[in-house]
Amino acid sequence: MSPPVAVVGGGSFGRSLAQAAARVGQRVLLWSRQPRPMPAVAGDGSIHTVSALPELAEAELLLFAVPSPYVAELADELGRSLDGSHLLVHVSRGLLGDDLHTVSEVLSSRTPCRRVGALAGPLVARNLVEGQPGGAIIGSAFPEVVESVSDAIGGPTLRVYGTDDLMGVEIASALVGLVALALGYAQRLGMGPGTLAVLATRGLAEATRVGEMRGGSARTFAGLAGAGDLIAAVAGDGRPEVEFGRALAEGLGLRAAAERAGAYIEGALLAKQVAAFGRRVGVEVPLSGGLARLMAGELSAEQLAEALMARPAKRE
Missing domain, CATH: 3.40.50.720 (NAD(P)-binding Rossmann-like Domain)
Structure with a gap:
C-alpha cells in the first residue's frame, strides 16, 4: 500500500x-x-x-x-x-x-x-x-x-x-496576498478599474523588487506564483485577503475583519515586516509601508491613495 x-x-x-x-x-x-x-x-x-x-x-x-x-x-x-x-x-x-x-x-x-x-x-x-x-x-x-x-x-x-525558484515562489505568494488585501480595501471604497490596475501592477513590481533582494528570480513573479495569482484575485476568486481588506475599509478592526474573512490573514502583520525590510536594505516598498501605517491607524485611505499617486512616475 x-x-x-x-x-x-x-x-x-x-x-x-x-x-x-x-x-x-x-x-x-x-x-x-x-x-x-x-x-x-x-x-x-x-x-x-x-x-x-x-x-x-x-x-x-x-x-x-x-x-x-x-x-x-x-x-x-x-x-x-x-x-x-x-x-x-x-x-x-x-x-x-x-x-x-x-x-x-x-x-x-x-x-x-x-x-x-x-x-x-x-x-x-x-x-x-x-x-x-x-x-x-x-x-x-x-x-x-x-x-x-x-x-x-x-x-x-x-x-x-x-x-x-523556491525563494521567488514564497515571496511572490506572500506579497500577492498583501496586494490582494489592498485591492479589497480599494474595491470597497469604490475605486475604479484604472485605479485597481495601477494598484495591482505597482504592487507586483514592489513584490518583485523584494523577491530579487531575497534571491528570487523576477521571472517567477511573472508566472503563476505572482501575476497569475494576482489576476485571480482581481477577477474575484473569493480569497479571504480581499474580504479582509473590504472589512477594514468598512471600519472593522483587525480581529473583526479576520473573523469576517474566515481565515488567518498573514498580511495583517506582513505589511509592517516588509516595510521594515525595505528600510533596512534600501528597497522602495511604498504600498507595504502605506498599508502598515493604514492598519496601525496612522494614515487614512484617502491619505494613502494621495501619497501613492503623488510619487514620481518612473519608467516601466
Whole structure:
C-alpha cells in the first residue's frame, strides 16, 4: 500500500487540501488541534483525522497548512518523528521577522528534512473543494517534491507546475496576498478599474523588487506564483485577503475583519515586516509601508491613495 498524504492544519485550506487529495484517490491523514467532522469524500480516497502529530510520520509527503507564526512550534514537535525521507511542503502566505525569513527555511532548519517546497498560485479553498479547473505551482530545489505534490493533488481539474525558484515562489505568494488585501480595501471604497490596475501592477513590481533582494528570480513573479495569482484575485476568486481588506475599509478592526474573512490573514502583520525590510536594505516598498501605517491607524485611505499617486512616475 502506498503511504498516505499528511495535512498539518484543520483550517479551511487544510481541509480543502485533504479533500482534493482524497478526490484523486489518496489516503489522507489530517491533523488539527481542534478536529471537526469531515464531509463525505468525493473520489476513491479517504480522510482520517488524527490527534497526535507523530502519527503523521507514516506519510512521505506532509502538507503544512498553518499560519506562519505557528510553523516553528509545530516543526519542532513534529520533527522528532521525521527523518530525511519525508517531503515537507507548505501553503503559507506569510514571512517571518523583519528579515523576511521564509517558512521553508524554518522547516528545513527545525526538522531533519531537507527536501522542502512551497505550494502557491491561484488556489482558494472553495475551488479545491469543488474541483474547479485551475493551476498551481510548486517551488522546490528537488524534482521529487514537485512530482509528489502533483501526484497528491493534481488531476484532470488541477495542473501542477514546478520551478526550482523556491525563494521567488514564497515571496511572490506572500506579497500577492498583501496586494490582494489592498485591492479589497480599494474595491470597497469604490475605486475604479484604472485605479485597481495601477494598484495591482505597482504592487507586483514592489513584490518583485523584494523577491530579487531575497534571491528570487523576477521571472517567477511573472508566472503563476505572482501575476497569475494576482489576476485571480482581481477577477474575484473569493480569497479571504480581499474580504479582509473590504472589512477594514468598512471600519472593522483587525480581529473583526479576520473573523469576517474566515481565515488567518498573514498580511495583517506582513505589511509592517516588509516595510521594515525595505528600510533596512534600501528597497522602495511604498504600498507595504502605506498599508502598515493604514492598519496601525496612522494614515487614512484617502491619505494613502494621495501619497501613492503623488510619487514620481518612473519608467516601466
